[in-house]
Amino acid sequence: MRLHKLTVTAFGPFAGSETVDFDALAAGGLFLLRGATGAGKSSVLDAVCFALYGETPNARRANRLRSDHAAPGRLTQVELELTLGGRRLHITRLPEQRRPKKVGTGTTVERPQTLLREWAADAGDGTPGWRPVSKSHQEAGEEIHRLIGMSREQFCQVVLLPQGDFARFLKGDSEERGKLLRRLFDTERYGLVEAWLAEQRRAQESAVHSGRRRLRDLASKAEQAAGPAAEPAGEWVPAEDGDADLTAGVLGWAAILRSGAAEQLAVAEAALAGAEAAQRTAQHEREAAEELAGRQRRYREALAEAERLAGFGEAAARDRHRLAAAQEAVGVEAALRLRESAAEALDRARAAEQRHREALARTDGGGQLPTGAGADAAELAEAERRLRAEVVRLEAARAEERRRTELAREQHALARDRRAAEDLAEEAEDWLAEFDGELARLEQQQTRAQMASTRVEQLDGQRRELTTRLGAARERDGLLAEIAAAEPRVAELRTAALDAREFGLDLRDRRLAGMAAELAAQLRPHEACRVCGSPEHPAPAEAAEGDRVSAEDEERAGRAQAAAERLWGEADQALTALRVREAAAAGAAGPESADVLARTLAELEHEHRTALQEAEALGRVGQEIARLSEDRARRLEELNEARERAAVLTDRLAKLDDEQRALTARVAAARGEAASVADRAASLTGLAEAVAAAAAAARTAAEARARLDEAEEELGGAAAAAGFPDAGAALAVLLPREERERLEARLERHHAESAAVRHELALPELAEAAARPPVDLPAAAAALSAATDRLGRAHAARSAAQERCTALAEIGRQLGALAAELAPALERYRRINRLAALAAGTSTENRLRMRLESYVLAARLEQVAAAASDRLVRMSGGRYTLVHSDDRGTGNKRSGLALRVVDAWTGTERDTATLSGGESFFASLSLALGLADVVTDEAGGMPLDTLFIDEGFGTLDEQSLEEVMDVLDGLRERDRAVGIVSHVADLRSRIPAQLLVRKGRHGSTLALAGREDA
Template sequence: MKLHHLELTAFGPFAGTERVDFDQLAAAGLFLLRGATGAGKSSVLDAVCYALYGEVPGTRKGNPLRSDHADPALLTRIRLELTLGGRRLEIIRSPEQPRPKRRGAGTTLEKAQTLLREWTADTGAGEPGWRALSTSHQEAGEELRRLIGMSREQFCQVVLLPQGDFARFLRADATERAALLRQLFDTSRFEQVEKWLADQRRAQEAAVTAGRTRLRSLADRTREAAGPLAEPMDPWFPAEEPAPSPSAKPTTRRSGATPDGAPGLAGGGSTGSLTGGSAGDHTGGSAGPADSRARSRAAGTPTTAPGRTGAALGHTDRGTGSLADGVLAWAAILRSNAAEESTVAELWLQAAETAHDGARRAAEETAELADRQRRHQAAVAEADQLAASAERAAEEARRLAAAQAAATVETAFRLHAHATATLDAATCAEQSARAALSHPHSAAEAEALAEAERGLREHLGRLTTARAEEERWLTLGREQERAEAERARVEGAAEDAREWLVEYEGRFEQLSAAQESARAAATTVEQLDAKHSELDERLTAARRREQLLGEIAEAEGTVRTLKDLAQEARSRTLDLRERRLVGMAAELAAQLAPGEPCRVCGSAEHPAPARATEAPVSAEDERRAQQEQSRAESALHLAEGSLTELRVAESAATTAAGGAGAAELRSELAELAEERRTALRAAEELGSLTQQLARLAAEESKRQRGLHEADQRIAVLAERSLKLAEERAELARRVAEARGDAPSVAAHGAALATQAEALASAATAARARTEAAARLTEAEHELRLAAQAAGFAGPAEAHAALLPTAERTALHTRVEHHRTTLARVQDRLTDAELLAAAALPPADLAQARARHDAGLARLTEASARHSAATERCAALARLGAELARLAAELAPELERHGRISRLAALAAGTSTENVLRMRLESYVLAARLEQVAAAASERLVRMSGGRYTLVHSDGRAAGNKRSGLALRVVDAWTGRDRDTATLSGGESFFASLSLALGLADVVTDEAGGRPLDTLFVDEGFGSLDEQALEEVMDVLDGLRERDRAVGIVSHVPDLRTRIPAQLLVRKGRRGSTLRLADQEPG
C-alpha cells in the first residue's frame, strides 16, 4: 500500500481545502509531520483512516468530523489517491452533515457519500482516465478491506503505529494484552472451538441426564408392571459416588450383591428404611397353589420403602453404567418370578375349567327336563280351551266361505257403480250447457247446435278487417295529439329565443367595459411589483446599515481596549529593557565561575562581582515581554482593520438604502402592498370576464340557429296535423258500419265468440250423456252374469254376503289359527319324550343354577390370575428389552461425555492437565506474541546498542491469573531477564517502538505479505537523548528499504534539523492549514 495524494475539505481543524502530496514527501524516504499541539497532526492520519474505512481511529471516534471553522456552504470531503495491490485507486468520502437549503432558509441533512474509482488505460473512449467502481458504502468498504488485507484496528496499529498504545501494551497484564492482540489477529475460530467444545459438553451432560431420567422412568414402569413381585427386591442404587474421570470404571459397593452385579435378595443387604409385608393377602375365595406359594415366598421378607428407586436414580453422573447393570439384573429376577407365577396360575385355571364344565352339564340337563314338563302341562291346558270354542269356530268358517265367493263379484259391482255415476254427471253437464243458450237453441239436438256454431264462426272471420281499421283510427288519433303538442312546444321555444336576443346587446356592452377595466388593473400590478422589489432591496440595505452601526460601536470599543493593552505592553517592555540594562553587570557577574576568565575583562580573578539591587531581569523575560507586545499590536492591527471594513460596509449600505431609514421604507412598502392588493383584486376578474364574453357570443349564435329551426319545424307539424285529420274521418265512417250497436268492433266480435262457445259446449254435453246411458246398460248385464257364476241367485244376494277386506282377512286369520293350534296340541299330547318327563318328579332348577354359578366364579378368578400373570410376563419382557437397549445406548454416551468434558476443560484452561491455565485462544495469541517479540528484538537490539531483547514468557502467573502472554526484557549487560515495567522512559520508548514495528511485520505477514510502502510513527521521541535518538533514527531510516516512506509525527525540535522533508500544520483563529517546508514563508 502506497499513499500518493490526500485532499481534506472542512475536516477536523481544517476549515478550507488542504492538500498533501505524499509522493513529494516520500521522495526522501523519511518525512516529518510537525506542528503545535492541537494544530491537527493526528487529524491528517484520521483523514487517511476515514478515507479507507469510513471511520476514524477508535480513540478519536467521538470527535466530530466536520470542522467548526468551515463555511456552512462548504461540505466536508476527503479524497485519497493510493496504490493497492498494483492498482491505482481514488477514494472520495463525505460524512452525513447539515448543509444550507438550496431554496429558502434553514438547513437540511446531506447523506453520507462514497465513491471508489480506479485509473485505467482505457475508459471506453480510447483514452485513459478514472473508472467508477462503486458508490455503495458497503461494496467500496469490502473491496478496500480485501485489497488492504487488514481491518481498521489492524491498520491503526500497523500503519499509524501509536506509541502510547504500545507503551501501555508493554506494561499490560495478560488480559489487556489479549484484548489488543485479539483485535490484530483473527483468533475468532479458536474462540469458536472453545465455545463449540463447551456446547458439546453441555449437550453430552444433557444426554447423560436424559439417559438417567429414562432409566429411572423404565425402572418405575418395571416396578409398576411387576406389582407385588417387586416389593421384596427393589433395585440397589449407590447413595453417592465420586465424579467420574474419563478413564474410571464403574464399581459397586453393596454387601449383598452377586458377582455379576445382581443385588442380593436378603433383607440385611439393603439400606434405607425397611418395612415387612405380605405379598399374597389380596387373594379371595378358596386358596390355590399360587396363594400358598406366594405367602411362603413373602413371609418375613423386608420390602424397600416407597420411592427408593426414584431417589437412588437421582444421584450424580457417576455410576450410571453400574446402575444400569443393577437394574438389568433386578429386572431379570422379576421376569423369572413372574414366569413361575404364570405357570402356577395356569395349573389352577385348568382345574377350575374342569369343575366348571361338570356343573354346566348338570345344569343343562336339569333345565331340559323342566322345559319338557312345562310343555306337556301347557298342551293339556290348551286342549281344554280348544274344545270349549269349537262351535264358534265352525260358524266363522261358514261366513268366511260365503265372503270369499262374493269377493269374485266385487269387480262387477265397482264397474256398475262407476257407470251410474258417469251418467249422472253427463246429465248435469248437459243441463248446465243448455241453460246458457237462447230460447231457439235450448231444446235443439246436438247436430242442430253444431250447425248454429259454424254459422257464427264464419261471421267472426268477416269482422277481422273492420278490427284492423278501428285500430288504425285510434293510432291516428294519438299521432294527431302528439303533433299538436309538439307544435305548441316549438312555438314556445321560439318565443323565448326572440326575447333573449332582444336583451343580448345590452349585456354584451356591459361585460366589454368591465374587461377593459380589468386589463388596466393587471398592468398596474406589474408596475407595483417592480417598485416593491426596489423598495425591498433598499429595506434590506437599511437593516444591514443598522446592524453595522451596532457592530461599529462594538468594534470601536474593542479597538480602544486593545490600544490600552498594546500601550501597556510597550511600557512593560521598555521598563524591563531598562531594568535589564541597569542589572546587566549583575547578570554577567552571575555567569562568572572561579578560575574561568571574565567575558568582559578576561581576568580569571573576580574579587568584587556586582550584585543585583532588585529582582533581576533576564533576556528570557525581555523576550517574553516583546512577544506579548507583538501579540497585542497584532491584535490591535486586526481590530482596526475589521473596524475599517465595517465602516466601508456601512457607507455602502447607506448608499443602497437611498438615505432612507428602515421605518420609513417599511411604511412605503405597506402602502404599496395595499395599493397592489386593490389592483390585484380587479385584475383577477379579467379571466372570468373574458370567459363570460365568449360564452355570451356562443349563446347568441346558438339562439339564432334555434329560432330558424323552430320556424321550419312549426310549418312541418301544421301540414302533418291536417293530413292525419282527413284520413281519420274516412276510417271513422267504415268502422261505424261494422260495429253496429256495439261500442266497438272488438266488443261486437267478442259477443259473437261467446255465443259460438256456448253452442259448442251444449253439443258436446248432449253427445256425452247419450254415451254414458249406453255404458250403464252394459254394466247391469255384466253384474247379473257374475252373481249367477258365483252361486248366488242374483246381485242382491251376492251384495249381502260381501265383507270388507280387513274384516274378511281377520276372519281368515282366526279360522286358520284355530286349525293349526288344534293340530299342534294333538302332536304334543302324543309325544313320547313329553309323556316320559311328565311321569318324573318336578326338576330343581335353583339348586343346579347355584352349583353352576359357584363353578363359574372359581373359573373367573383363576382366569383373571392367569391373565394378570401372562400380561405381567409380557410387560416385564418388553420393559426388559427396553432397559437392555437403553443400557446399550448409554454406554457410548458416557464414553463420549468423558472425552468431550476433558477436551472442553483443557481448551477452557480449567483442567488440571492444563498446567499453565491457558485457554486455547490465549495459546494461539501467545504464539503470535512470541513472533512479535522475536521481530521486535531485531530492532530493539539496534536501538539499545545490543543491550536489550524482548522474549515471550509462558511461565505460570501467580494466583488465579491467566498465563502465557507475559513479556520479559533480557539485559545483555547483566545476563538476566526482568519485567518490562522496570524500563526507564527512554528504554520504554525503544521497546514500544520495537513492538510496534515488529507487530507491523507480523500482521503484514498474517495478512498475506502485502507490502506497506507508507508508515507513520506517532509521537514518543521527546524522551530520548541525542545518542538514543540517533540510534532510533538509524532504525527508522532502515525502514526506507524497498522505496518505503516513513512519516514521523512529532514536535521535537531536534527532528527538524535531521529530517529535511517536512509537512507543517499551522493553527489559527480561522482553522489550521497544511504546507510543505519549502512552501513556508521565510
C-alpha cells in the same frame, strides 16, 4: 495507503480552516508534528481517523468534535485526499452538529454527511476531475474499509502507533495482551469454536443424563410390573457419576424378572384350566335342570289351553255356517258393484258431452261446424280434420310473418348504422378541415420554445459570470473597507517603529560618546587600563549626569525597536495581503459596482425564469404535434371506412325493402280478417280442439251406455248361478269383506290352537317330564355361581401374569434399545468432553493450560515478537531480542501470551517489566512496528505508505535516539512517509520537515516549519 492533503474546519482545537499538505511535508520521508501541550497534535491524527471511519481513535462522540472556538455559522468538516489501492480518493465528512437556523432564531440539528469522490480521467464532461462515488455513510464506509482492509481498531494501532498502549502491552500480563490482540486479530471464530465445543459437551452430557433418567424410569416400571415379590432395582441401576457401562447389570436383573414372571404365568394357566372344567360341569347341570323345569311347565300350560279351547266349540260352528252363506253370495256382490260403477260412469259421460256440445255451439265456426245435438262423433271428427289441415297450411304464412318482423328490425338497425357512419364521416371531415390551422399554431409554439431554450443556455453562462463578478465585487468592497481601516493602523505602527529606531540610534550615539567615561568608571587604582595598559590613571573621563547610557538601556531600546518593527511588519504584510486580494477581486469584478451588478443579475434572473418557462413547453408541444399527426392518420382512416360502410348499408337496405313488400302481400292474404297469421292459426287451433273434445265426449257416452247394459245382464246371471231366486236374496246374506276376513281369521286361529295343544300333549318327553318330581333350580344356580366366581379369579390371575410377562418383555426390549442408543452417545460424550477440555485449557492433557483462542493469539504474538526483534536488535545495538514464551501463569492464570526479553550481553532471559525507561521505549516501539507489519499482512498486504508514531522519545539519550532514528530512516524505504508526534527539542534539529501546531486564545493553527523555524 498514502495521505496527500488534510483539511479540517472547526474541528477540535482548530477554530478556522486548516490544511496539511502531506505530499510537501513528507517529501523527505520523515516529518515531525510538534507543538505545545494541548495545542492539538493528536487532533490531526483524530481528523485522519474520523475522515476514514467516521469515528476518532478514542471513540469520542461526533458532536464533541466541534471546536468550541468556531463561529456559530461555520460547520465542522474534515476533508482527506489519499491514495488507496491505486485509487485517488477524496473523502468529506461532517458530523452531526447544531447550527443557527436559516430562518428565525435558535439552532437546529445538521445531520451527518459523507461524500466519497474519486479522481478520474473523464469526470463526465470529457475532462479529468473528481467523480462522485457515494453520498451514503454505509456505502462509503464499506468501500473505504474494503480498500484499507483493516477495522478502525487495527488502523489506530497500525498507522497511528500509540506508544502508551504498547508500553502497557509490553509490561502487562497475558490478559491485558489478549485484550489488544483480540481487537487487532479476528480470533472470534476460535472463541466461538470453544463455546460450540462447550455447548456440545453440555448437550451430550444432557443426553447421557437423560439416558440415566430413562434407565431409572424403565427399572422402576419393571420393578412395579414384576410385583412386590421381585428383587429391588436399586443395586442394579448406576448413579449419575457411576460406571460408563450403564445397562449391563440392569439387563441381567430384567432377564431374572422375566423368568420369574414366566413361571407365575404357567401356574396361573394350570389353575385356569381346572376352573374352566368345573365351570363347564356346573353349567351343564344348570342347563339340564332348566330344560326339565321347562318341559314340566309346558305340559301344565298345554292342559290349561285345551280346557279353554273346549269352551269355544259352539260359537265356532255358528261362525262357520254364517261364513259359508256369505261366501256363496260373493259372486253376486261383484256383479252388483260392476253395474253400479257402470251407471255412475254413464251419468258422468252424458254430463261431459252436454258441456262440450254447448261450448261448441257458442263458437263462431262460420256456419260450417256440426254443432246440433244430432251430430254424432264421426261428423265431429271430420270437422276436426278439416280444421287441422287449415292450421297446417297457415304455418308457412306464420314463418313469412316472423321473417317480415325480423326484416323490420334489421332495416331499423341498418338505418341506424348508416346514420352513425355518415355522422362519423362528417365529424372526420370537420376535424381534417381544422388540422392545418392547429398544426401551424403548434409549430409556431415549437419555434418559440426552441428559441427560448437557446436563450436559457446563453443566460446560464451570463448568470454564472455575473454571480462570480458580484461575489468578487462584494469581496472587493469588503476588502476596501478593511484596507481603509488598516492603513491608519499601519501608519501608526510605522511611525512608532521609526521613532523606536531613532531612539535606539540616539542611545547608541550617546553610549559611544560616553564610552570613555564608561571605561573610566571601571578603572581601579594600580590596575592596568584595558585600553592603554598603564596602571596610572591621572585624568579619567567623567560623563555628565544626564548623558549616562548603560548597556542595559541600549538592550532595552533594541528590544523595543525589534518589537515595534515586528508589529509594523506584520501589519504591513497583512495590509499588503489585503491589497493583493482586493486587486484580484477588483480584476474579477470589473469596473461596475456591486449594486449595478446585483441589479443586472436580478434582471437576468427574471429573463432567465421567463425563458425557462417558455422552453419548458418544448417537449409538450412536440408531443402535441406528434399526437396531432397520429390523430390525422386515424381520422383519414375513419373517414374512408365510414364512407365505405355507408355505401354497403345503403345497398343492403334497398334489397331488404323489396323483400319486405313481397312478404307483406302474402301475409295479408293468409291472415284474412285476423290481426295476424298467428292469431288466425291460434283461432283455428282452438276451434279444432273444441270439436275434438266434443267428439271424444260423444264417444265416451256411447261406450258408458254399452258397459251399463252388459253389467245388468251379468248381475242377473250371477244371482241365478249362486242359487238365489234374485239379486235381492243374495244381498240379504252378503257380508262385507272385512267381516268375512275377520270370521275366517278367528276360525283359523281356533283350529291352529287346538291342533297345537293336541300336538304338545302328545309329545312323550313332556309326559315323561310331568311324571318326574319338581326341579330345584336355586341349588343348581348356586353351584354355577360358585364355579363362575372361581373361573373369574383364575382368569384374573392368568391375565395379571400375562400382562406382567408382556410388560416385562416390552421393558426388556426398551432396555435393549436404550442400551444400543446410549452406546454411541457415551462415545460421543467421551470424545466431545475431551475436545472441549483441551480447547478450554482445563484438561490434564493440555500441559500449558492454553485455551484455543489463546493458542491462536500466541501464534500471532510469536509473529509480532519475531518482527519486533528485527528492529529491537538495531535500536539496542544488538543487545536485546523479544521472544514469545509458553510458560504457565501463576495460580489459576492461563499461559500462552507471555513475553520475555533476551539480553545478549549476559545471555539471560528476563521479564519485560525489568526494562528501563529508554529500553521500554525501544521494546514498545519495536512491538508497535512489528505489530503493524503482522496486521498489514493479516489484512491482505495493503501497503502502508504513511505511519505516525506518537510520543515516547523523551526517555532516550543521545546515542539511543540516534539508533532509533536509524531504524525510522529504514522505514522510509519503498517511498514510505513516517510522521513523529513529539515535542522533544532534539528532534527539531534532526528532522527538517515539521508541522507546527500553535495554540492561542481563539483556537489553534497549523503551519509548515523548516529547520530555521525550529
